[in-house]
Amino acid sequence: MAEIRQHRDDLLAAMGSATLQSNSSAWLAQLISADALLVLSGAVLTSYVGITGLIRRMSFDRCLPIFLSFTNRWRETNHFIIIGFFLVTSLLHFIVRGNLESLAGVYTMSFLSVMSLFAVGNMILKYKRSTLPRKIYASWPHVVLGFLLVFVGLIGEIILNLAHIKFFILYFGITFLIVMLMFSRNRVLKLLIYFGGPRRWQEMLNQQYKRIEDRPMLFFTRTDDPSVLNKAILYVRENELTNFLKICHVYENENQIPAMLETNVKFLDKQYPKLCIDLLLIKGQFDPPTVKRLSEQLDIPTNFMFITCPAG
Structure with missing residues (x-):
């Protein structure tokens, strides 16, 4: 266990070196490290593709500001989403001071939370839209069991790494606040218009309010x-x-x-x-x-x- 803890950042490479036990064993460790780099690079690319589709869909549905869905004329990519995601993830890296355990803990909590929401969404659809036709049918016991297993895993992760939950709550709270403000932006605009301000500011707020409605x-x-x-x-x-x-x-x-x-x-x-x-x-x-x-x-x-x- 002590040796595993010592090589927790490069465990597979260390196992490759220990397996051959020869003077030329370095090549296997290097090969495993290169393979891990390629796999993680693919995972990073996949995360950018996934977050771009998600944020663009949420902006079209008015859950997030519409400017996030704007594309540049050169490559027709959603540059605001890509740059914003890079800044948000980089900020998290600086907040945890590059601690891989904290980053892994936040990722695990986020992943298990999303998985539990899939089960919750399935249960809501079963209750509210039971007549909705679908090719694959999951029974109530299976859905509830899946939710409980994921929820137990989430609680276990929180208990084992209680210090990491503050970073998860920070990011979740900010995202939740932005979405709630978008759902209530008409009321926010009414409040800003009520308190007044420069004439040009008032005209801009009224135009935005009228455009929404x-x-x-x-x-x-x-x-x-x-x-x-x-x-x-x-x-x-x-x-x-x-x-x-x-x-x-x-x-x-x-x-x-x-x-x-x-x-x-x-x-x-x-x-x-x-x-x-x-x-x-x-x-x-x-x-x-x-x-x-x-x-x-x-x-x-x-x-x-x-x-x-x-x-x-």
């Missing part, structure tokens, strides 16, 4: 059931930062248009005066090309479009 949502419906339409409206009011909702029905023949759809939309529009509700009747097939065409013509991103939960 003028971005419409689009709901695809195949029924004129007022309860279904009302649920869509309530979802937008409670979860989205917009004052505009477009209800869209795609049909192939005019006789397929629900008879009471227009009447019910007009009625609901009067019931929610703070929300502007429009009805769109589109002739065609409800398929990805139609959705893409509507997104381009209406200037509504596809992630701002939604439907009811498909039946299993």
Whole structure:
């Protein structure tokens, strides 16, 4: 054990040297070190690819500032995300003063937390969207067992390395605060506008506030059931930062248009005066090309479009 602790930073290379036990054994240690360098380089590249996709998706969904999704003209890469991720990870390295155990502890806590969230998300989908069709089905006992095993591992890691949790909480807290501010940015803007300031500052805040609330949502419906339409409206009011909702029905023949759809939309529009509700009747097939065409013509991103939960 003492020898393992002595070579904990280059254990595989030390094992290679100890295995051959000859004057020429250095080549195996060097080969293992070079292989480890290539593997870790691939892991670093994978982390940049993964974080770029994640942050870009979150910025499109307005969970993070939209400027993070901007691309440069030369390479069309998300430079803000790449540079920001490098600065954040480098800052963590300086905070822990290059201590590999602390870095490994923070990574382990983050990994196990993400794994537990997969199980939590699965359970929420089972409860809220049980009719959602899927190819792979995991039973409740399997999901709960998986969650408990990962959670026990997370608690064990925290207990064994209690000093490392402060770094995890620091980064998690900052990220959580930014996301919560993005979800409540209309209220923050209202507060800033209320306290006033220079005229130019006020105009910029008002323009930003109006830009956020003028971005419409689009709901695809195949029924004129007022309860279904009302649920869509309530979802937008409670979860989205917009004052505009477009209800869209795609049909192939005019006789397929629900008879009471227009009447019910007009009625609901009067019931929610703070929300502007429009009805769109589109002739065609409800398929990805139609959705893409509507997104381009209406200037509504596809992630701002939604439907009811498909039946299993």
